[in-house]
Amino acid sequence: MSTNILEVQDLTKTFPGVKALDNVNFKVKKGEIHCLCGENGAGKSTLMNVVSGVYPHDSYTGKVIFHGKETRYKTVKDSEKDRLAIIHQELALSPYLPIFENIFLGHIKTKAGIIHWDRLIIDSRPYLKRVGLDEDPETIVSKLGVGKQQLVEIAKALSKNVELLILDEPTSSLNDDESDKLLDLILELKKEGITCIMISHKLNEVLKIADTITILRDGMSIDSYDTTETEVTEDLIIKGMVGRDMTHRFPEKTAVVGETIMEVEDWTVFHPEYHSRKVVDNVSFNLKKGEILAFCGPMGAGRTELMMSLFGKAYGSASTGTLKIRGQEHDFKNPMEAIRNGLGYVSEDRKDLGLILIQDVKTNISNSSLSKLSRFGVVNKDQEIIEAENYRKSLNIKTPGIEQMVRNLSGGNQQKVVLSRCLLADPEIFIVDEPTRGIDVGAKYEIYTILNDLAAQGKSIIMISSELPEAIGMADRIYVMNEGEIRGVLDRDEASQEKIMQIALRSR
Ligand SMILES: Nc1ncnc2c1ncn2[C@@H]1O[C@H](COP(=O)(O)OP(=O)(O)O)[C@@H](O)[C@H]1O
Ligand SMILES: [Mg+2]
Numbered sequence: 001m002s003t004n005i006l007e008v009q010d011l012t013k014t015f016p017g018v019k020a021l022d023n024v025n026f027k028v029k030k031g032e033i034h035c036l037c038g039e040n041g042a043g044k045s046t047l048m049n050v051v052s053g054v055y056p057h058d059s060y061t062g063k064v065i066f067h068g069k070e071t072r073y074k075t076v077k078d079s080e081k082d083r084l085a086i087i088h089q090e091l092a093l094s095p096y097l098p099i100f101e102n103i104f105l106g107h108i109k110t111k112a113g114i115i116h117w118d119r120l121i122i123d124s125r126p127y128l129k130r131v132g133l134d135e136d137p138e139t140i141v142s143k144l145g146v147g148k149q150q151l152v153e154i155a156k157a158l159s160k161n162v163e164l165l166i167l168d169e170p171t172s173s174l175n176d177d178e179s180d181k182l183l184d185l186i187l188e189l190k191k192e193g194i195t196c197i198m199i200s201h202k203l204n205e206v207l208k209i210a211d212t213i214t215i216l217r218d219g220m221s222i223d224s225y226d227t228t229e230t231e232v233t234e235d236l237i238i239k240g241m242v243g244r245d246m247t248h249r250f251p252e253k254t255a256v257v258g259e260t261i262m263e264v265e266d267w268t269v270f271h272p273e274y275h276s277r278k279v280v281d282n283v284s285f286n287l288k289k290g291e292i293l294a295f296c297g298p299m300g301a302g303r304t305e306l307m308m309s310l311f312g313k314a315y316g317s318a319s320t321g322t323l324k325i326r327g328q329e330h331d332f333k334n335p336m337e338a339i340r341n342g343l344g345y346v347s348e349d350r351k352d353l354g355l356i357l358i359q360d361v362k363t364n365i366s367n368s369s370l371s372k373l374s375r376f377g378v379v380n381k382d383q384e385i386i387e388a389e390n391y392r393k394s395l396n397i398k399t400p401g402i403e404q405m406v407r408n409l410s411g412g413n414q415q416k417v418v419l420s421r422c423l424l425a426d427p428e429i430f431i432v433d434e435p436t437r438g439i440d441v442g443a444k445y446e447i448y449t450i451l452n453d454l455a456a457q458g459k460s461i462i463m464i465s466s467e468l469p470e471a472i473g474m475a476d477r478i479y480v481m482n483e484g485e486i487r488g489v490l491d492r493d494e495a496s497q498e499k500i501m502q503i504a505l506r507s508r
Pocket of ligand 2 (some may be wrong): 044045168415
């Protein structure tokens with residue numbers, strides 16, 4: 001029998017107007033990897049913030065028991081003394097200090113009041129080695145990517161002899177490769193006896209590393225599974241997270257596919273810097289009214305480049321080929337021209353390209369349609385508010401109001417703001433690049449419903465997707481790309497993950 005390192009009993013925590021945690025019970029065994037799952041807003045971060053003293057003892061009811069003793073933390077500092085560390089979604093390093101200082105910040109050892117900097121550099125090396133970070137300790141943290149910064153945070157926790165490490169959605173901004181490395185590191189730490197709680201909504205990751213999985217929903221602890229005893233599947237977790245059976249992970253498509261609306265022939269795109277390198281090679285495809293097309297293929301297959309170049313040459317140094325919309329040939333010089341002719345584009349990276357995080361929901365929605373909302377260059381503020389309110393309601397954007405800063409919204413709701421903005425320009429053809437990346441299952445379903453509704457209204461949709469089940473579940477036809485070429489096309493009925501992979505990878 002392993003003992004519990006952490007036990008949470010009947011925990012309730014409210015914020016003004018929200019019961020974030022409602023009588024939660026939660027147990028973590030010593031030495032295990034415990035994954036905490038739940039949709040956005042389920043209360044995962046709040047629970048971990050209570051456990052680690054971010055929220056002080058007098059701000060909640062119920063008990064947190066660590067190593068058999070009730071904790072009454074006033075601040076995070078108190079939990080650190082107990083060898084508990086939390087790494088938040090937003091990293092908390094000092095960007096302009098070097099790695100080694102960040103590791104020891106707050107607990108720098110001095111000798112008779114003097115800091116021995118050289119010593120610190122030397123002392124930091126074993127920690128960097130343990131987390132597999134191959135960088136000079138004197139490197140300034142802001143020079144590192146997110147993945148490496150996270151490793152510095154873990155090194156910092158290790159330098160404090162952490163016993164319970166809490167990671168809040170650690171892989172949400174990492175690529176697949178970085179994520180794999182991080183998961184391997186967590187497994188390594190487990191071997192060293194460190195207990196880890198990881199919040200994640202990426203179920204493949206959860207199933208890969210979890211010893212125990214706890215599911216929160218609407219602030220309540222729903223289920224807890226020991227993966228050594230129960231065979232836990234993605235479907236089982238999803239069911240717990242959303243509170244209903246997700247045999248229908250994709251909404252029913254009701255749209256009727258009509259005549260051809262867009263035709264692309266022999267489209268070739270050259271790299272923006274290496275002008276002789278073909279990124280898209282002689283691609284031809286067509287899109288029909290009411291149709292959802294998916295473009296699948298491995299990273300670097302050229303899908304985004306193809307679509308961006310069609311969208312008013314937003315990518316590439318040059319392109320050749322023909323683009324026809326409703327039979328008429330077009331040569332868009334820039335994205336504005338594409339938008340005026342009925343194209344809309346929702347880019348993959350909401351944060352970099354799509355949204356202005358420091359602006360409110362309303363401004364973000366109206367952003368690219370200011371010409372529609374303005375007369376003689378003056379924006380009609382009332383109209384802006386009406387339109388934004390309409391979208392908030394129709395797309396069910398969860399925000400306290402349209403004046404809310406977009407950065408405070410969850411990923412799924414940010415995506416809805418981007419979609420709203422695109423919708424406001426009323427395009428006939430929507431290009432959406434990885435529309436559900438990084439958002440949880442419930443929000444995914446809502447995005448799928450929005451796309452289906454658009455198709456039902458006679459709009460046409462091109463969806464770039466790296467999730468094959470999503471492509472198969474949503475699309476009428478699936479184009480498979482690799483190395484800049486279209487390698488094949490499948491109808492919805494004949495598509496399977498295996499077939500798509502085979503087409504993508506077969507050599508020519
Ligand atoms: N500081 C806060 N002030 C007010 N409400 C909050 C605060 N933090 C979280 N909430 C609310 O509490 C609920 C749980 O949020 P959170 O713990 O962040 O969920 P999760 O991490 O599972 O996405 C949500 O309804 C959220 O809006
Ligand atoms: Mg959270």
